[in-house]
Amino acid sequence: MSMDAPIRPKIRIESVNKSYVIDGQQQAVLNGIDLTVNEGEFVSIIGPSGCGKSTLLNIIAGLDQPDSGSVELSGVTGDAISGDGFGGGRLGQTGYMQQKDLLLPWRSVLDNTILGLELRGMPKRQARERALEFTEEFGLKGFEHQYPYALSGGMRQRAAFLRTMLLDQDVVLLDEPFGALDALTRVQMQEWLLQLWESVNKTIVLITHDVDEALLLSDRVYLLTARPGKTALALEVGLPRPRHYDMVTSSEFAALKSSLMGPLRSQVLATRSGGQSG
Amino acid sequence: MLSWLLPVAILAGLVAAWELWVQLADVPKWQLPAPSEIAKELSSSSDLLWDHTLVTLKEIVVGFLAALIAGLVLAGGIAYSRVLERSVYPIVIASQTVPIIAIAPLLLIWVGYGLTPKIIIVALICFYPIAVNTVDGLKAADPDMINMVRALGASRWQVFTKLQIPTALPFMFSGIKIGVSVSVIAAVIGEWVGASEGLGYLITYSQPLFLTARVFAAILVLSVMGITLFVLAALAERMMMPWHFSEKRSNSMRQL
Numbered sequence: 264m265s266m267d268a269p270i271r272p273k274i275r276i277e278s279v280n281k282s283y284v285i286d287g288q289q290q291a292v293l294n295g296i297d298l299t300v301n302e303g304e305f306v307s308i309i310g311p312s313g314c315g316k317s318t319l320l321n322i323i324a325g326l327d328q329p330d331s332g333s334v335e336l337s338g339v340t341g342d343a344i345s346g347d348g349f350g351g352g353r354l355g356q357t358g359y360m361q362q363k364d365l366l367l368p369w370r371s372v373l374d375n376t377i378l379g380l381e382l383r384g385m386p387k388r389q390a391r392e393r394a395l396e397f398t399e400e401f402g403l404k405g406f407e408h409q410y411p412y413a414l415s416g417g418m419r420q421r422a423a424f425l426r427t428m429l430l431d432q433d434v435v436l437l438d439e440p441f442g443a444l445d446a447l448t449r450v451q452m453q454e455w456l457l458q459l460w461e462s463v464n465k466t467i468v469l470i471t472h473d474v475d476e477a478l479l480l481s482d483r484v485y486l487l488t489a490r491p492g493k494t495a496l497a498l499e500v501g502l503p504r505p506r507h508y509d510m511v512t513s514s515e516f517a518a519l520k521s522s523l524m525g526p527l528r529s530q531v532l533a534t535r536s537g538g539q540s541g
Numbered sequence: 542m543l544s545w546l547l548p549v550a551i552l553a554g555l556v557a558a559w560e561l562w563v564q565l566a567d568v569p570k571w572q573l574p575a576p577s578e579i580a581k582e583l584s585s586s587s588d589l590l591w592d593h594t595l596v597t598l599k600e601i602v603v604g605f606l607a608a609l610i611a612g613l614v615l616a617g618g619i620a621y622s623r624v625l626e627r628s629v630y631p632i633v634i635a636s637q638t639v640p641i642i643a644i645a646p647l648l649l650i651w652v653g654y655g656l657t658p659k660i661i662i663v664a665l666i667c668f669y670p671i672a673v674n675t676v677d678g679l680k681a682a683d684p685d686m687i688n689m690v691r692a693l694g695a696s697r698w699q700v701f702t703k704l705q706i707p708t709a710l711p712f713m714f715s716g717i718k719i720g721v722s723v724s725v726i727a728a729v730i731g732e733w734v735g736a737s738e739g740l741g742y743l744i745t746y747s748q749p750l751f752l753t754a755r756v757f758a759a760i761l762v763l764s765v766m767g768i769t770l771f772v773l774a775a776l777a778e779r780m781m782m783p784w785h786f787s788e789k790r791s792n793s794m795r796q797l
Contacts, residue, residue: 324692355694365689369707369784379693382703412788430693 272335273434273466274300274323279332281318282491292318294491295332300466302433307469307477309527310487310495311534316470319492320436323468325353337433355382358432362439364423366411372422373398373407379430394429400459401425417448437469441476453479454508461505474527475511478502478519486526489534496526571751579761582754589743594762596739600656600728601770604663608720611664612671613713619672620679620709621701633672641665641727645734659731659739666727667720671713678712679705711785714778721774725767 281293292315300306308316321327322334333340336353366375376398377390385393398404401421411419420440427435441449453476460467460480471477477484478500486496500519502510510516556576562568563575570578583590615633618625641662648658682705690704732741740759747755779786 321688326688326692354691357692359689359692361685361689363685365683365686367686367704367707368788369710369782378690378703382690382693382695382699410784410787412784426693 271302271338272299273302273304273337274298274468275333275335276319276323277333277335279319279322279329279334281315281322281327281329291491293322293329294488294493296487296493298485298494300434300468302466303464304482305460305467305469305480307471307481307484308487309471309474309477309484309523310492311489311527311531312472313490313534314487314530315490315492316487317438319487320359320438320468320470323353323434324357324359324436325355326359356432356434358427358430358435360423360427360435360437360440362442364411364416364419366419366422366426368411371408371410372403372414375411375422376403376425376429378426383430390429394425397425397429402455415448416444417452420444420452432465434466434468437467439470439472442472449473449476450508456480457506474520474523478516478523479506479508479511484523486523486530489530495530496523498523571753574754574757578754579757582758583761586755586758590740590758590762593738593740593743593759594766596656597725597728597732597741597763598766600659600731600739601663601724601766603656604660604727605667605720605724605770607660607664608667608671609717612668612716612720613675616672616675616679616709616713619676620705630676633669637669642730645731649735654735654737658734659728659736662731663724663727667724670719670723671716674716674719675709675713678709681712682708710782711778714774714782718771718774718778721770722767724770725763729763 276296276298278295278297279293280291280295282289282291284290296315296319298306298308298319308319310316318327322329323336334353336356366372367378370378373391373394374387376394377385377387380390380393381387395407398407401424403418403422403425406414406418411422414422420443424440441452444452457480469477469480479502481500484496484498484500485494486498487493488495498519502515502519560576563573568575574582615629619630619633620626644665645658645662648661652658652661679701682700686704687700690700695703728739729741729744732739733745736742740763743759744756747753747759
């Protein structure tokens with residue numbers, strides 16, 4: 264992010280409410296949430312289980328619609344961005360990656376990565392050529408023609424990530440993308456993501472349970488309350504960039520961490536006493 | 542290797558015991574012919590058997606293909622359209638309670654004694670497993686995957702073609718394998734009700750004449766036909782879903 268570029272909000276969420284019928288009861292999941300992500304920012308959302316983090320991402324991606332409140336993406340509010348009428352206007356406008364890699368078992372790794380391009384009508388051959396330019400950077404070289412089951416968890420996740428990134432959307436939504444990985448692979452993936460993000464100019468929203476991950480990667484961290492979720496805290500992370508993993512042991516990092524851990528712990532306790540779960 | 546050796550050995554043992562028993566106990570030929578007698582009949586009546594085999598095979602192939610096309614089209618419609626699912630699907634399921642064998646005599650009244658009523662019976666019997674399995678398969682797509690594809694910008698039709706159809710393939714082939722297995726029975730039943738050719742006809746014609754070896758020969762040909770059709774369906778399955786079988790193999794390797 265260059266300092267002289269004007270700061271423009273890329274995602275603006277204002278007093279969004281959402282409730283679902285759970286076990287025959289109407290339950291509020293999001294309760295008047297506010298959140299802003301500026302162009303080129305890396306923002307993390309952290310909060311207790313079941314606080315509606317994934318619902319929020321689904322709403323931004325257009326998979327779900329809010330009951331009330333406004334959602335603005337790239338300066339366009341609500342359903343005004345034209346989709347093809349199937350499920351909402353923001354669909355296909357963001358890159359969305361979930362915790363599960365969700366690779367299609369009948370497609371080779373390469374053909375999985377081009378799925379988004381293919382859905383947009385790009386000829387397969389052209390899409391494959393485009394994907395092959397990135398397989399090395401995404402650590403998939405030599406595995407392009409394997410089926411997904413033959414790959415390790417980290418590789419599958421990177422393949423899913425390449426599928427998300429190939430569409431070259433300005434906004435990328437990541438829902439605990441490293442949650443299912445072992446600790447070592449997770450650290451590798453975090454550093455890799457950090458490097459990747461610093462080289463491209465994307466707006467990223469990351470959902471995570473991992474405080475270190477949130478602080479290491481983000482410009483700002485939003486803490487959500489226990490369900491129904493709303494913004495409890497927005498913490499600016501002033502750590503210098505480029506960042507690297509060694510920073511997690513710095514005193515600056517420790518201070519930020521403690522200012523986040525306290526409120527997070529009280530929200531987690533609120534979840535328990537409320538008797539609600541994930 | 543050993544997996545097919547063992548059943549073949551057991552089968553060979555049974556046939557040998559049968560041969561031995563018929564020879565030793567002097568069982569009359571018209572009651573139970575020895576396997577050697579059946580083999581003799583197979584070679585001496587090969588032309589006759591072949592002619593009737595072609596007739597039955599034609600009934601099966603045409604009937605099965607008709608069921609396949611109708612089953613897949615209807616399954617696609619039911620999975621794609623809520624209206625069809627609510628209106629047509631219950632009828633399809635309820636139709637299975639109608640004993641199709643009992644309809645066979647009616648078909649003779651309506652369309653005569655030619656190949657047509659047999660083809661219709663084969664088609665009616667094969668249709669159900671193909672249609673129902675394919676409907677289940679088309680609905681089996683993982684909701685998370687549906688969301689993933691939608692978030693990538695897929696249209697309803699693209700969700701159907703890129704996600705639901707490939708998900709349905711293993712289910713569809715289960716239906717097809719059940720379908721080809723029952724198709725032989727269906728053709729024989731069709732011929733029993735009234736026919737002038739086909740292996741089922743040959744059996745009903747030979748039985749009152751006590752040509753028991755010929756009845757056995759016809760049954761044997763029918764079995765071989767059924768097995769061959771099943772193997773062909775399994776081969777088609779392997780060719781259309783290479784990922785499915787390499788994945789299974791690697792999973793079973795992991796369990797070792």
